[in-house]
Amino acid sequence: MKKHQAFKTVSVLAASSFVLAACSSGGGSGGNESSDDTITVWTMTDGLDEFVQEYEDESGTTVEVQAIPWENAHDKIVTAVASGDGPDVLQVGTTWVAEFADAGTFKDLSDYTDEYDNLSSDNFYDTAVETTKYEDQTIGVPWYVDTRALFYRTDILEDAGYPDGPKTWDDMVDASEQLTARGDDQYAIDLLADDPQFPFVMAWEQGWDYDLDKGAENFDDPAFQEAIELHHTFYDEGYSQLGEGKEFFQAFADGSKPMFISGPWDIQTIEERTPEIEGDWDVTLMPEAETNDSMMGGAHWTVFNNSEKTEEALDFINWMSAPETQVKWYEDHSELPANLEAWEDPVLKDDDKISTFGEQLEHTKPLPLVPEYEQMGQELLSTLEQINRNDADIDKSLDEYQQEVSRILGE
Numbered sequence: 001m002k003k004h005q006a007f008k009t010v011s012v013l014a015a016s017s018f019v020l021a022a023c024s025s026g027g028g029s030g031g032n033e034s035s036d037d038t039i040t041v042w043t044m045t046d047g048l049d050e051f052v053q054e055y056e057d058e059s060g061t062t063v064e065v066q067a068i069p070w071e072n073a074h075d076k077i078v079t080a081v082a083s084g085d086g087p088d089v090l091q092v093g094t095t096w097v098a099e100f101a102d103a104g105t106f107k108d109l110s111d112y113t114d115e116y117d118n119l120s121s122d123n124f125y126d127t128a129v130e131t132t133k134y135e136d137q138t139i140g141v142p143w144y145v146d147t148r149a150l151f152y153r154t155d156i157l158e159d160a161g162y163p164d165g166p167k168t169w170d171d172m173v174d175a176s177e178q179l180t181a182r183g184d185d186q187y188a189i190d191l192l193a194d195d196p197q198f199p200f201v202m203a204w205e206q207g208w209d210y211d212l213d214k215g216a217e218n219f220d221d222p223a224f225q226e227a228i229e230l231h232h233t234f235y236d237e238g239y240s241q242l243g244e245g246k247e248f249f250q251a252f253a254d255g256s257k258p259m260f261i262s263g264p265w266d267i268q269t270i271e272e273r274t275p276e277i278e279g280d281w282d283v284t285l286m287p288e289a290e291t292n293d294s295m296m297g298g299a300h301w302t303v304f305n306n307s308e309k310t311e312e313a314l315d316f317i318n319w320m321s322a323p324e325t326q327v328k329w330y331e332d333h334s335e336l337p338a339n340l341e342a343w344e345d346p347v348l349k350d351d352d353k354i355s356t357f358g359e360q361l362e363h364t365k366p367l368p369l370v371p372e373y374e375q376m377g378q379e380l381l382s383t384l385e386q387i388n389r390n391d392a393d394i395d396k397s398l399d400e401y402q403q404e405v406s407r408i409l410g411e
Contacts, residue, residue, distance in 0.1 A: 038062040039312050040087040044070045044299070047333060055319045061312060081105050086304040088313045092140060093299050094131040099371040101134035107303040108137040112314055118321035119314070124338045127296040127364045134369065140300035141317050142338030144329070146263045147294045148201060148286065149360045151270070153258035155280045165259075165284035169205065169230065172287045176239035179258060188239040189259040190251060191231075196377030197295050198261065199384060200367060203227035207290035210368040216406035219398060223290070228387065228394055235388040242389060249273050252281070261286070263297070264357045268334055283353045285360050296364040298338060336361070372408045379404050 041048070041063055049065040056063055066087070068076055074096070080086035081103050092100060100106065113119040119141050121129045128142040152165045160179055166172040176188035192198065200210075208223035218224070234240040241257070251257035253274040260266075270281065286292045301317040303310055319325060326337035327345045336357060337343060343358050367373055383401045386392040 038064060039089060039309055039316060040064045040066070041089040041091075041316070042066050042068055042073075042076075042087040043091045044068055044073050044093075045091065045333065045335070051329065051332060052316075055316065059315065059319070061316070063316065077105065080304070084306045086306060088304060088307040088309045089316060090302050090304050091143065091299050092302050094297055095367055095373055095377075097131055097139060097300070098134055098369045098373065101137065101139045102371045104305055105302075106137075106139040107305055107307065107310060108139065109141070109303065109314070110136075110138045112310070113138060113141065116314055116318040118318045118323075118339070123321070123340060125296070125340065125361055125364070127361075127366055128298065128338050131296055131298075131366045131369065132300055140302035141321055143299050143301050143320060144326075144335035145296065145298035145338045145361060146265075146336055147296060147357060147360050147364050148198070148261050148263055149294065149357055150284050150286060151252070151260050151262060151266065152282060152284065153252070153255055153277070153280055154282050156255050156258040165282065166287050167284075169287045169289045173233065173239075175259075176234065177237070180237070180239050185246075185256055187241050187251075187257045189234065189261070190248060190257040191234055191240040191261070193242075193385070193388070194381065196374070196381050197297070197367060199227065199231060199380055200377075201286070201293070201295050202231055204293040204365050205286065205289045205291050206230070209365070212368075212370065215409050215411050216402050219402045219405060225394065225398055228384070228398060231384065232387050232394065253277050264336055264354065265334060267353050283356045285356065285363070291363070293363050293365045294360050296361070296366050298336070370409070375408045376405055379408065 037060060039061060041052075043065060044067070046067055048067065049063075052063045052065065055061070077086075077090070077092075077096075077100060081100070090106075092106075109119075113121065124142045125145060128145050132138055132140045132142060150165055154163060156179070157163060157165055157175060160175045162171060162175050166175050172189075179188040180186060203224045206223040206226045208218075208221050208227060210218050235242055245251065246256060248260075249270065252260065252270070253276065267283065271278070286294045301320060303313045303317075307313055320329075321339060323337070323339050323341040323345070326339045326342040327347055329335060330337055330342070331347060336354070337348070343349060348354050348358065368376065370376075379401065383397050387394055387397050
């Protein structure tokens with residue numbers, strides 16, 4: 001996801017949203033004229049308009065779906081907050097929750113979720129529920145989830161002594177040393193240098209956690225430094241290539257980069273693009289140090305603050321949250337259910353690779369639930385760039401990063 005404008009922009013615009021909303025024409029949400037049996041839904045996912053036809057037939061409600069590209073969604077939501085002219089139901093990514101909740105974008109659903117069969121927090125992964133919370137509010141309901149796990153070539157890792165994949169970070173380093181020793185242009189793993197979430201995952205696995213009360217002081221923790229040092233090792237020792245190099249899936253197929261860390265969507269991509277390695281690759285849980293916690297990602301359904309159709313919006317979300325609906329959405333779009341009962345369906349339960357992601361989802365943490373998370377993440381990528389490419393001193397770089405986070409947080 002691209003870096004977005006600073007959170008302060010949202011806050012300034014949000015401050016005027018309630019004034020503007022008061023001036024909007026009545027009916028619908030935020031001034032949108034719509035009939036009583038119509039709700040509007042904004043999503044960043046294609047195909048929802050066709051998918052909800054069954055709900056429309058069952059409920060008699062018309063669902064007007066507007067699909068928004070992710071790269072445009074942040075600015076569109078900012079504008080909706082400022083004008084009060086938004087949808088009834090809004091999809092939001094987990095990393096945007098704190099930012100937009102702080103701007104007053106969503107209705108607090110705390111008093112509603114127990115009134116609908118499928119919206120109780122007991123139905124979902126605990127960490128997914130955590131990402132729907134902001135201060136004392138419940139701003140949404142988990143829709144789909146994702147996390148990161150380790151993809152690896154079983155045939156190549158077997159030669160290195162790890163036929164089931166590395167189970168610990170010590171195993172990972174040992175396997176990486178052997179794999180890199182195979183010769184020129186041979187690497188161990190393709191670490192994505194532009195993923196702001198992965199360094200936090202590595203830090204959790206070293207025993208670090210983000211404490212909301214500590215702010216920038218969180219990054220003075222020795223466990224965080226251990227994670228950054230480990231991250232640097234993979235580039236410093238040549239286990240992961242600096243620079244783009246060979247095309248991602250080609251490198252996995254020819255074995256020059258026999259491991260990578262990614263989400264469940266790449267299962268289908270590998271099957272479609274590299275059929276020649278069928279049976280020679282698998283997915284396993286993240287390597288463990290103190291923990292093997294990965295990140296809890298995905299998206300939530302929320303109700304826009306200015307919507308006048310809360311009950312209708314929640315009825316739609318309740319339908320989208322039903323186990324059978326979530327299984328069907330997975331079958332159509334390969335996005336993993338947030339509903340735990342859905343995972344008992346054979347479509348997911350009997351698929352070994354998908355089941356691995358289901359197991360990893362039980363070992364996850366939410367990314368820092370602060371409005372400034374994306375700025376912090378992008379700044380961390382810049383810091384790692386200096387360390388890994390320019391051999392900047394790690395101690396000094398982390399001191400400077402901590403100071404920059406303090407500035408970002410307004411401490």
